[in-house]
Each structure stands twice: as structure tokens, then as C-alpha cells.
Amino acid sequence: MAEPLVVARNVTKVFGATAALTDVSAEVFPGDIIGVLGKNGAGKTTLLETLLGFSPPSRGNVVVFGEDALQMSASAKSRIGFLPQLDEMFAMLNGKQHLAIVAAFHSGWDRALVDRLVAEWGVPLTRRVDSLSVGERQKLAVLCALGHHPDLLVLDEPVASLDPIARRQFLQQLFTIAENDKRAVLFSSHIVSDLERAANKVWIVKDGRLHWQGELDALKESVVRLHIHARAPLPADLAVPNALATRVTGNSATATVVQWEPAAADTLAKQLDSTVNVEALGLEDIFLELHR
Amino acid sequence: MNAALRVLWTFFTALPLQRWLGVIGAVLGGLLAILGVVLQQPLWTLGFLVLLILTAFPALFSSAAVFRALSAPRANQLLPHFRARMLVAIALFLAALVASFALLLFALSSLGDRALPLEPLAYAFAFATATFMLMFLQFGDWRWIWLWFGTTVGVSLLLAFPATRLALAATPTWAWLVTAIAAWIAFAIWYVRARRIAPLALVPQPHARAWSGVDLDGLLTRESALRALVTARPPRSGKRVAQAVIGIGLATAAIVVSVPFPFTSFVWPFATMVILWSKATSIVHRSRLLWLRMPGARPAVRREIERALLRNLGGALLLLLGVAALYASPLAAVPPREVLAGFALAACAGLFGTYAALAAIPGNVVHLVTFALLILAQFALLAPPSPSLTNAVIVTAIELIGAIAFRAFAIARWRRVDWLRLRPLPQSNMFRDA
Amino acid sequence: MFVVNPQSGTPIYRQLVEQITRLIAGGQLAAGTELPSVRDLAELHTVNPMTISKAYALLEAEGLLERQRGKPMRVAARRRNQAPLTQRLQQLEPAVRDVVLAARQLEVGKKELVALLGDEWEKNDG
Numbered sequence: 001m002a003e004p005l006v007v008a009r010n011v012t013k014v015f016g017a018t019a020a021l022t023d024v025s026a027e028v029f030p031g032d033i034i035g036v037l038g039k040n041g042a043g044k045t046t047l048l049e050t051l052l053g054f055s056p057p058s059r060g061n062v063v064v065f066g067e068d069a070l071q072m073s074a075s076a077k078s079r080i081g082f083l084p085q086l087d088e089m090f091a092m093l094n095g096k097q098h099l100a101i102v103a104a105f106h107s108g109w110d111r112a113l114v115d116r117l118v119a120e121w122g123v124p125l126t127r128r129v130d131s132l133s134v135g136e137r138q139k140l141a142v143l144c145a146l147g148h149h150p151d152l153l154v155l156d157e158p159v160a161s162l163d164p165i166a167r168r169q170f171l172q173q174l175f176t177i178a179e180n181d182k183r184a185v186l187f188s189s190h191i192v193s194d195l196e197r198a199a200n201k202v203w204i205v206k207d208g209r210l211h212w213q214g215e216l217d218a219l220k221e222s223v224v225r226l227h228i229h230a231r232a233p234l235p236a237d238l239a240v241p242n243a244l245a246t247r248v249t250g251n252s253a254t255a256t257v258v259q260w261e262p263a264a265a266d267t268l269a270k271q272l273d274s275t276v277n278v279e280a281l282g283l284e285d286i287f288l289e290l291h292r
Numbered sequence: 293m294n295a296a297l298r299v300l301w302t303f304f305t306a307l308p309l310q311r312w313l314g315v316i317g318a319v320l321g322g323l324l325a326i327l328g329v330v331l332q333q334p335l336w337t338l339g340f341l342v343l344l345i346l347t348a349f350p351a352l353f354s355s356a357a358v359f360r361a362l363s364a365p366r367a368n369q370l371l372p373h374f375r376a377r378m379l380v381a382i383a384l385f386l387a388a389l390v391a392s393f394a395l396l397l398f399a400l401s402s403l404g405d406r407a408l409p410l411e412p413l414a415y416a417f418a419f420a421t422a423t424f425m426l427m428f429l430q431f432g433d434w435r436w437i438w439l440w441f442g443t444t445v446g447v448s449l450l451l452a453f454p455a456t457r458l459a460l461a462a463t464p465t466w467a468w469l470v471t472a473i474a475a476w477i478a479f480a481i482w483y484v485r486a487r488r489i490a491p492l493a494l495v496p497q498p499h500a501r502a503w504s505g506v507d508l509d510g511l512l513t514r515e516s517a518l519r520a521l522v523t524a525r526p527p528r529s530g531k532r533v534a535q536a537v538i539g540i541g542l543a544t545a546a547i548v549v550s551v552p553f554p555f556t557s558f559v560w561p562f563a564t565m566v567i568l569w570s571k572a573t574s575i576v577h578r579s580r581l582l583w584l585r586m587p588g589a590r591p592a593v594r595r596e597i598e599r600a601l602l603r604n605l606g607g608a609l610l611l612l613l614g615v616a617a618l619y620a621s622p623l624a625a626v627p628p629r630e631v632l633a634g635f636a637l638a639a640c641a642g643l644f645g646t647y648a649a650l651a652a653i654p655g656n657v658v659h660l661v662t663f664a665l666l667i668l669a670q671f672a673l674l675a676p677p678s679p680s681l682t683n684a685v686i687v688t689a690i691e692l693i694g695a696i697a698f699r700a701f702a703i704a705r706w707r708r709v710d711w712l713r714l715r716p717l718p719q720s721n722m723f724r725d726a
Numbered sequence: 727m728f729v730v731n732p733q734s735g736t737p738i739y740r741q742l743v744e745q746i747t748r749l750i751a752g753g754q755l756a757a758g759t760e761l762p763s764v765r766d767l768a769e770l771h772t773v774n775p776m777t778i779s780k781a782y783a784l785l786e787a788e789g790l791l792e793r794q795r796g797k798p799m800r801v802a803a804r805r806r807n808q809a810p811l812t813q814r815l816q817q818l819e820p821a822v823r824d825v826v827l828a829a830r831q832l833e834v835g836k837k838e839l840v841a842l843l844g845d846e847w848e849k850n851d852g
Contacts, residue, residue, distance in 0.1 A: 033774060046712060054583060054711040074587030082584055088716060090524055092503045100508035104517035105585045128504075168772050175768060175775055196732040197773045217737035217777075224735070277827060280735025 003066070004029050005152050005184050006051055010060035013050055013208075020046040021057070021208045028152070031181040033174065035199030035216070036188035037287060043208040044188040045085050048156050051186075052082060064152070078106060081150030083141055085157045085188075091130035095123060095140050099147070106148035114147045121169055134161040142170065146177065153177060155187035159194060167191070171198050192284040202283070204290065211290060216283070223286045224260045228253040230274030240268070245292050256281075256289045299362065299381035300388070303355040309660055310350050317346035337399040344392055352420055355385055356427035357492055363483075364491035375484050382424075389420055414469040421472040425479065432490040441542065494717060502526055521581045522600045524574075539611050555619045555626055555634030556684045558674040560612075561641030561691070562667065568608055568642045572601050572649030573717070580711040594650075594706040601646050612638050633684040637674075640691035647695045651702035653709050666694060727762065730771040738773055742781035747817070750790055755801050761791065763798040 006028040013021040020043050028034060038044045049055050051062050053069035062069035065076040089098060095118075103109040118125060123139045124132060132140070138161045146153060159167045171194060177183055189195055195202065195216075202219055204212040212219060226240065234248050240255040241264070247254045260278075269276040281289065305311050321339030328335030359382065368374055393416045397409060426443075429436040450456040483489075506526045516527040579597045586593055616635045619626045626634075644666065652659050669690055673683040728745050730738055749755040761767075764782065768775035782799050785791040792802040829839045 031776075033776075049712050052584065054580070056708050056710065071589040072587070077584050077587060080584055086715065088581060090503075092524075094503075097503060097506065097508050100512055101517045101520055104512040104514055171772055172769065179775065193733055196738075197771075200774055200776050217739060217780075220735055220737050275827070277823070282733045282735050284733070285735070 002030050005065060006186075007063045008051060008060070009062075011047075011050060011057045011062060012059040013046055013055060014058040019208055021050065023060075024208075024210050025060075026203060026210055026213055028184050028186055030151075030184055031178065032184045032186075032201050033178050033199050034184070034186045034201045034203060035195035036186065036203045036205060037190075037192065037195060037283075038188070038205035039291065042205045044205050045156055046208075047203075047205060048154055048186065048188060049084075052080065052154060078108075078148070079151040081145040081148065081153045083145040083155040083158050087137060087141065089129045089137060089141065092128060094128050095125035095132075098129065098140060098144060099125070102144045103147065108148050110147055110149060113149075114143055117143055117173065121166065135163060135166060138162060139166065139170075146173070149177075151183050153183070153185045153187075155185070157189060158187055159189060159191060167194060174198055192282075192287065196283050204287065206291065219286065220280060220283070222260055223256065223258050223281055223289065225279040225281055225285075225289075226253075226255045226257060226265075226268070227277040227279060228255065228268075228272060228274050229277075230272055232273070234272065234274075238272075244289055256292075293380075295377045296380040296384060299358070299378060300384050302358050302362075303381070303385055304347060304351045306354045306358045307350075310347070310354060312657065313346040313350060317343035320346075334399070337396065340392075340396055340399065344396060348389055348392060351385075352389070352423050353427050355382070356424050357431050357494075360428060360431050360489065361492040363489045379480055379483065386417070386420060390417055411465045414465045414472075418468040418472040421475055425475060431492050431494070434493060518582065518585070518596065519600065521585075522575055522578050522597065523604075524578070539614075554630070554678060555616070555624075556630055556637060556674060556679050556681070558670040558679075560615070560634060560638040561674070561687070562670055564608060564612065564638045565641040565645035565666075565691075567645075568605060569645035569649050571604055572646045573652065575600050575604065576649050576653060577714060577717045579709070580714060580716065583711060590706055590709055591703075594703070594709075598650065601650060605642055605646050608642050609639055612642075629681065633681055633688070636688050637684050637691070640688050640695065641670075643695040644691040644698070647698035647702060651698045651705060653702075653705055653714050662694060662698075666690060728767070728771075730773060732771075732773060738777045739781040739784065742778065743784055746781070746785055747788075747790060750801060757801050757803040759801045760797070761799045761801070766798075 004027040006026075008024055008026045011021055011024045012019065024047060036044050036047065046055065050057055051069065052064070053062070053072060056070055064072060065079060067073060067076050093101075099114060103111070117123075121139050121143075123143065124136060129137060129140070138158070142155070142158055145155065159170055162170060174185055174187075175198070178185055187198075199216050201214060202212065202216045203210055228234070228240075230251050230253075233250055234253050236248050238246055238248050238253055238255075240246055240253075240257060242257045242259050243255045244258060245256050262278075265276045265278055304314065321336070321343040324339030324342065325336035327333075328339070359378065362368060363375070363378060371377075390413060394413055397412060401409065426436070426440060429439065450460055503526050508526075511527065512520075519525075520527055576597060579593055582593045582596060586596060612635055616631050618624065619634065620628060620631045648659060648663060669687055673679065673687050728742060730741060732738055734741065736744075746755065746761075755761075761782070762770070764775050764778045767778050782791060786793060786799070790802055791799045793799055825839070834842075
């Protein structure tokens, strides 16, 4: 297996009395497109910025490209592309000037790619940034992050303000980036449908912890909703193994379970003398169930 | 009424500092009152004065900021009777200030068995009006700071010549009162009818036109791009020279008329310190933009930021040199020792302000207390008309030691600076919406 | 050609695998037919190309697809009864379960259901 690009070990971040991150350990491998999903305030931005060394962890450490995130060399930093959640653009510059400033820091700036994307995405370059719409600003910010072909692209809510067409274009560009299997993309988003299209791995952040991390496909196969129909009334305190939530109404029950094995359906059916129908859940439903 | 009272409360508690000062003032006031009872002296008046200074004075400045911050968002305009309520809040605020001041005067006058003097109330009202209006304007567009400058120069001019000085003193009190009330009426009319109120701008930013038309193609090196990021100014701007010349020209005018303000008075060090501190703060807050663009650990970023701060300071020192030269010239004919003392005073004040900003990531109570103490020393020891050279040396020494201490503090804090918290400051709104 | 629903509880790769398998079994994808390239299919549906590759790789492992050098995947020559009956029946089970559940909900009896199945079978034989 290839060397991970980013390794976080037991990262804890405490602000005063509140713990923004607790004991987070994760790895980013080349070829990954990782979607970071979580409620507002769950710690997504804290996690992403701590991984890149913007914030020193209270405990634990982060290693990026084999170097300590707090002391990265020029070559390591030049391989990173970052799009922060809060706009860091200067209102009085126009797009062209912004791109020029960003390009000055990277010897590998791909002018042709940026020009092509500017045309495709319709990013106005001659108007001042404070006169652009939120979506246009975001597109410009994305361009600033990926123009130098970074090996590690970290995007914090990159598409929150983009319309569906722009989001599709953005995802297509992500796939082009990920075709180079030495690169990795890490992005946080609320838009679950985009994550389902793009991500091959998912990190679910809940209350500052990595509640789930792994392949998206495995997650969908692991969390299911069971519909149980029995011949006799079921007990009100029905205990279904690995259930997150169970609801019993007379002869029927619904239960959301994790770590599901397909073979368990028959076992449960026999156990409860009932039929068990397995409903696979989409990512949004899974997310809602995990937060019940 | 509820809403107006809430806004009024916000005027007094917007900044955490204000709350701290309020608590300190209440505690000190209470202690003095108790002490007064014990010693059978009316010390509660002193306590009340302390409370007033610590709460009312900062509130006067922050009320302008809060007022603008609340008035700007378009969503707030949809609240019922929003602007009327805001005006009620301001009216209540003024009433509270005047009433407190009146209470103080009453206490002092009852001590001496004199009648309650109404004149100071009128002056206080006029002063509060002027301060609020100027701060309100400035927080919308920092170019209004020239109005402050102009006012100071104008007032100095009036005070410099005996004829105008007498005329000023002879102005009846009611004239001030009427002017202040007229100003408020005009303000209220403007406020209710204004279509758009510019949002709060806490620090000055380079003007939009600084960047318009600047073509960066092929012009940028890594070094100049770094500078542009940190100062938010385009590279190789010749406007700096123009600004310096204008600055010196105005300084000349200021000197010629402000004879009551010698070079070694608190005006120059205070102004230098505050201006450099605010410019340094906006640079320090942009340090985040350097993290992924500069190799190495945090100390490397700190060194680059420090370099930018010192360049900033250098520009200010050049300006001060010009001012010093003017003071030494036949125009003011100040003895060379005094010129040197004045320059050192202002220069070290600038150094202090710069390093205080570098260490304030973010700031804490230590900062503000140190700043306050220095300002106190400046005002106390360097009051016009002619502060002694010894005082100037003392204050210079304090400033220098303070600067060195802040630098050491900064180096230690920067090792663990948290850029999740330290973000670029909200930008000025000196631009019209497209 | 394929229906891909990223929001479904079924992973995308599995949707593709099931659809392609059924199309091959039903004859709609004859042996030798070229399938769209990974990149084209990913672009068409705006999904991660890796998930398309995963589906194709799985089908290749099962012998349903074969790889050509420099060209997109193509349907392998069909061998009769290549998978044992039990396995093929297992593939049908989800659909059967759904039909039985629907029938029960509609209070259709077993005899009527079998008759319905028979009718449908006759129809497709023509």
C-alpha cells in the first residue's frame, strides 16, 4: 500500500474549556477523494485547518508528506492547495490580480489550465472581488487553490454557494485531478448528494470525534434500516443487535442498525418469527440516523 | 422601549474590555464609598467619578461603532420602527451621560454649598455630541480622520491667537448647546432618510483606487507578492511618496499653528503610537495568508511579519524626521536638544505600538493595561505647554522598555499562534456596491 | 444506457454491476459489445471514475467482461450456465422478495401470484 500523504495521530484540540477535536486519528492516501461530513460546529473546519498546521493541536500530532505539519518545508507546502471556508480575498483586487499574486508563489502554476477553467466556469476577472457574487468569488477561490496542481487539495465547503451547474463542473474537475492517483482530495461539504457522487471515502465528524471513517460503499452497506413484520405483537422493548434506534408499532417494527451483515437477516427473521426486509439507506439518511 | 434599552446596554458592554472596566469601576467605586463612610469623608463622589470615567468614556466611542454596526445590515431595516428605536437608544444614552455628569456636579457642588453649575453640562453635551459624530463618521470611512486632524489644527489656530481665544471664551454657553442640538436634529433627519448606511470599518485599509488598473503580469516576484499579501498594497506604489509629501505639508501647518503643542508634548508620541499600532494590527492579522506560502515553522512567518512591520515603522520614522526638521527650522526654531528628545519620544512610541500589535495575537488584558498605563504616563508627564526634558526621557525609556518586553512576549507567543483564531480583519467599506 | 442513482442506499458500483449483469443475462448486451469507457461513463453521470472502475473490475473478475488493450471493456463471450443455478437463483432473490411482499400487502394469494408469474413468462417467450 502506498505511503499516506497525511497522518493524524490522536489529535485533540481544546479551546479553553471546550474540546473542538477529541482523539482524532486518520490517514489520507494518494488516490483518495475524502468527503468530510458533519453538523455545523461539529469540528470540520477545525479538523481541516489542524491537519494543515494552521492550528497547533493540544495533543497528538499531524504528519504531512512525511513532515511535521507545524514545520513543513517549502517543497511540502508547495504541494498543498487549500481553500478556506471563510473568504480570504481582498475586496479591492480583481480576479486577474488575485490569480497573479497566487501564481507568484508557485513555480508550477498552470496558466493554461486556469485560463481554460476561467472560460468554462465563467469567472469574471476584470471586476473587483467585492462586486462579484458569492458564487463567483467561490469559483475564483477554487481556482487559486488548484492552479499549481497540488498533490493534496484541501477544500473547506468549496461548493456551498455554487449553483447545481457550477457544482457539476467543479466535481468534474475534481475527478480530473483524482485521475492522477498520486494525488488526494479532502473536502468538507453539507451537500450530501455531491459527496455521494464524488467521494470514495467518508469521514463523519460528530462532536469533535471521527464518528466514522472508511469507504463510502462500505458505509452504505453497513448501515441499513430493517422493516420487521411479525405474526404476533412484538415486545415494546425489542432489542435488535447493533440497533441505533428501534420503533415498535404492534406487529411491526423499524430498526436502524450498524455493522450489518446480510446473513443476519435470516437469523433475525427466525429469532423473531417474522419477515425482515432490509432497506439500504442513502448517505443523508445515514447521517440523520447517526445523529439521532 | 425594550429594544432601545437593549441597544443602550450594548453601548456599555459591547467590548469585553468595557465589561472589565465596568466591573473594576464598580468595585473601586464601591470601595471608595465604603472607605468614605468609614473615614466620614464624601469619597463616594470620587468613586462615582472613577466609575464614570471607566464606563462612560469608552462607551462614548464604542456607541458610535455599535450604532453603525447595528444600522448597516439591510436585514435590520426590516424590523418594525428600527431606525426610530435606534434614535431613542442614542437619546437615552445621551440622557444617561448627562444625568450622570449632572449627579457628579451636584455632589461636588453640594459639598461646597454652591449652586449646581449648568454650564459644564452644556459643554459635556457638546463634547459628547462631537465625539460621537466624528467616531460615527470615521467608522464608516476612515478618510474622515482628516476631519479630526483639521479640527485639531483649527482649534489650535483659534487658541493660538489672543483675539480668537477671547472670542471663543466669550461664546455664550447656550450657543454650544444649540449647535449640539441642531447637529443631532440634522443627524436624526439624515439617519431616518438614508437609503444605505455603510458598515463598520474597524481599521483603515488602503483605498480601492490603489489597486485599480495595476497590471501585475510579469511584475511580481515572490518577495513582492508576499509584501502585497501582507500589506494589501500593490507593489512599487509611488503613491507612498505623494502621501508622505502631503503628510509633511499638513504637519507644517499643524506646527505653525499649534505652538501650544511643542514637539515633546504627548500629541506626537500618542498619535504615532496609535496609528502604527492600528496599521501593525491589520498586518499581523493577515499573517495567516503566509503560512502555506512560506517554508518552515511559525517563527519564520513571524520574522517575515516583523520585517513588514519594521518597513511600516521606517516609513513613519521618515515622516517624523521631516517633522523634526520643520521643528528645528526657523519656522518654529526649537532648540536641537528638544528636537532630538521629541523625535526619540515619537519614534519609541511608534516602536512600542508596533510591537504591542505583534504580541497581540490575539490581545489580552496585559496589553490593554500596559497600553493604558503608557497613555496615562504620556498625558501626565508630557502635558503642554512645556513638558520638561527629564519627563520626555522618562517616557521614552518606558516606551523603549515596553517595546523590548512586547517583542520578547511576541516571540514566545508566536511559537504557538493559532490561525484558526487569528484571521484577516474585516475590510473597510470605502467602496460603493457595484 | 444505465441508470445510476448516487443517492440510493445501494452503492453506485453495485447498481452498475447488477444492471450490467442483468442486461447481459437478458441478452440486451450481446457478447462482444463495447461498454462506455470509465471516463465517459463517469462524465455522463458525474460520479467518481473510481467507482466505475470498481464495477468493471468486479465484472471482469466474474468473467462477464473482458479487457482489451487500449480500448474500452467489452462483454465477454457468453458461456451457457457459467454460474451454478443456486448462484443465479440467489441473484433473483431480492426481486422475488419484493414481489412477494407487494403481493402480501395487496392481499394477493400464492396461487394467483404463481399464475401471474406464469403469464408474464409466457409473454416474454414470444
